[in-house]
Amino acid sequence: MQDISSYLDIAPEVQIALQAGQAVVALESTVIAHGLPYPANIEIAHAMEATIWAEGAVPATIGIHDGKIVIGLNADEIEQLATAAHVRKVSRRDLAFTLARGEWGATTVAGTMLCAHMAGIRFFATGGIGGVHRGAETSMDISADLQELSQTPVLVTCAGAKSILDLNLTLEYLETHGIPVIGWQCDEFPAFYVAQSGLRLSQRLDDVATLARLAHIQWQSGLHGIIVACPIPAAHAMEAAPLEQAIAAALRSAREQGIQGAALTPYVLSQVAQTTTGESIEANKALLINNARWAARFAQAYAKR
Amino acid sequence: MQDISSYLDIAPEVQIALQAGQAVVALESTVIAHGLPYPANIEIAHAMEATIWAEGAVPATIGIHDGKIVIGLNADEIEQLATAAHVRKVSRRDLAFTLARGEWGATTVAGTMLCAHMAGIRFFATGGIGGVHRGAETSMDISADLQELSQTPVLVTCAGAKSILDLNLTLEYLETHGIPVIGWQCDEFPAFYVAQSGLRLSQRLDDVATLARLAHIQWQSGLHGIIVACPIPAAHAMEAAPLEQAIAAALRSAREQGIQGAALTPYVLSQVAQTTTGESIEANKALLINNARWAARFAQAYAKR
Amino acid sequence: MQDISSYLDIAPEVQIALQAGQAVVALESTVIAHGLPYPANIEIAHAMEATIWAEGAVPATIGIHDGKIVIGLNADEIEQLATAAHVRKVSRRDLAFTLARGEWGATTVAGTMLCAHMAGIRFFATGGIGGVHRGAETSMDISADLQELSQTPVLVTCAGAKSILDLNLTLEYLETHGIPVIGWQCDEFPAFYVAQSGLRLSQRLDDVATLARLAHIQWQSGLHGIIVACPIPAAHAMEAAPLEQAIAAALRSAREQGIQGAALTPYVLSQVAQTTTGESIEANKALLINNARWAARFAQAYAKR
Numbered sequence A, B, C: 001m002q003d004i005s006s007y008l009d010i011a012p013e014v015q016i017a018l019q020a021g022q023a024v025v026a027l028e029s030t031v032i033a034h035g036l037p038y039p040a041n042i043e044i045a046h047a048m049e050a051t052i053w054a055e056g057a058v059p060a061t062i063g064i065h066d067g068k069i070v071i072g073l074n075a076d077e078i079e080q081l082a083t084a085a086h087v088r089k090v091s092r093r094d095l096a097f098t099l100a101r102g103e104w105g106a107t108t109v110a111g112t113m114l115c116a117h118m119a120g121i122r123f124f125a126t127g128g129i130g131g132v133h134r135g136a137e138t139s140m141d142i143s144a145d146l147q148e149l150s151q152t153p154v155l156v157t158c159a160g161a162k163s164i165l166d167l168n169l170t171l172e173y174l175e176t177h178g179i180p181v182i183g184w185q186c187d188e189f190p191a192f193y194v195a196q197s198g199l200r201l202s203q204r205l206d207d208v209a210t211l212a213r214l215a216h217i218q219w220q221s222g223l224h225g226i227i228v229a230c231p232i233p234a235a236h237a238m239e240a241a242p243l244e245q246a247i248a249a250a251l252r253s254a255r256e257q258g259i260q261g262a263a264l265t266p267y268v269l270s271q272v273a274q275t276t277t278g279e280s281i282e283a284n285k286a287l288l289i290n291n292a293r294w295a296a297r298f299a300q301a302y303a304k305r
Ligand SMILES: [Mn+2]
Pocket: A141, A142, A143, A261, A262, B175
């Protein structure tokens, strides 16, 4: 009775690749619409797609437009998402509303996973997942990304969770919900702009063949999301202490101004970019490209399995 | 292998409507057995059914009796539920036990959603959903209604969550679990007896056609519960400050007497009714009728879609 | 598209019983690899199997080895699990990793439920389930067993949750997630080594026929896990106060040494065994045998239903 095909608008190159069982990598659009300033947002969107093509896989940037889930936004659509004044941030709870109203929507990690899964895409590259916010013991502010991982069979390649979160609580939540967190060629959960968090992971892999096998087993067993955590490349990694100061200051300032909910993450990220005079934006670009590259390799290894 | 039909006892008028694809609205029975005093409970049960019939839809009050899930309790059965000394409050965890023992059971919001879904009913009118209790940061007292919304494809028309809850934490929990909360012709999450809570919603709709389209998209996409939050009609809305005092006093008294768990909500609601000399019961009736009317209209718009 | 059969290695006696619709009881292997010292771990593993055979049901101890989920470990494999230096503790999040790497794995309650379900086994006997840890209000340390119960249709026979947990918060969490907790011939949630916790349950059963009917209804309705809580037999029950002191001391010591996460429960249990000069190990054996016996009876009643 469920039929989602009437809401999907899949780009021809993505459709062909999916039908041929070739590697496809989904990309989110919140990073374009809300995550990075113009024109860095456009540049990085195109650079991630180019990286995926260069690895021999097909990119599919996902967004909502005109009552359709677009799987593979074209350059015009990415430009519009990057510059439009009002683009709705689309997580699972926002999908039907945004489609029903015909609004523009940029998909979060949760929203992108959900839409990728509807289209039959299993691999997704992003910067960092959402998680348990600092202070969530009392605020209960926990990203919907974590619940999505617990129910949707997509492998998310990321540099860990966004630094503004409580990484320790995020790992506890992931454990409770049965979500594998694989350290990619590393032993610790990466901390987004920073390569290490001090938090050891119990699962580490170093080669794409084993990772592809793991993903195959996970999904053959009817299990769901997988996190593959890739540390930011050393050349662009930031130092932990000054970054932590910048984040703490931004969170304080958000609290003073009453900024919370969906607006919190974009605000804090932009404040941190200012304080670090753009270093954080360069780091963000570097980790996004790195994640796109690895996601393409993982998808390729899985397709050739 | 699953076959629930042997546990369902569907009233003829409901069966006919479901087979013809006509609008059916589920109603809970906890409000009858535990929510309101006699005879207000019976009066309101009949008034809600009459309201739904008047809108051209078919009501189906749901309860458990004699090893069966009754979808469409008759007047005798409603009378028994309203007056019996021992009626089990049936949420998801209680369903199999109550059926296996052949006990009388009154379904909560979660229990009603679950049973409605088993019978193929998509629309449900209630007063207010359960949610995150005040103090849940340490008590972990969170209604099973929220988890049910995250997994069962039923649209719940309500006046928000019950006022005795922490509405802010309830909205956070709903966001984490990907549950749409639509403000029906309003911008704020309603506060049950009070029309406004000060908490803005990000999704508002004003016409039944768009709402029906949203529900269709939600369920075609394999997504689950939807909350449509209708503020209490202005003529019966209570003022926030004195109500808040009455609730705080009732919660204090419950704590002093060690009343908690499933007994907490009925106790607090009855205390508040006393303090407000019945004003809260009149408000409760008004919002229940209002929700029944809108649910019937939503179900009609969906059926005609 | 899902096909898990290539990862399952089912012992012949289990395969025959499953095909014939006879009673099978799953057993976990974490209790062997991490829960009890050698040789008590081996003795109890065999004693539980013997108990299940004696009741006319077939035991299936579950573990991971050489890229396969073994349903019905043989004596050699149990010996290896009991004595090997490095055996991974396998919950839902660890399953695909352990299989992909070909490592030895001992399944937790969550891991055993998941694997039992894959093999078509509905009944499982264990000591105590994991739950909400003391201090979880701030640590968010909540066992994955609870989420597994909310989504996997297996009946878990246990002596409640492990004593080192916060039993009150564990019951709240179970209620929120719609998981039935049946007091087996008792009115209170048992406290593992201790027969009573002071926490009343709302569901009590005394005969296996009603329990079998309940399980059948639960699963015909598409619902998931069931907890049947059997108090430790009186002859081996420990007294609450001295045990509580031993647990509190062990938790303090764990905190001082920074022991947390998956290592916490085994550490605390072994400390408590020392303090009680082995009394807790004897109690643990007694409750495991008791649970194996009842699980076999429940499985038999269900098979003959
Ligand atoms: Mn949030």
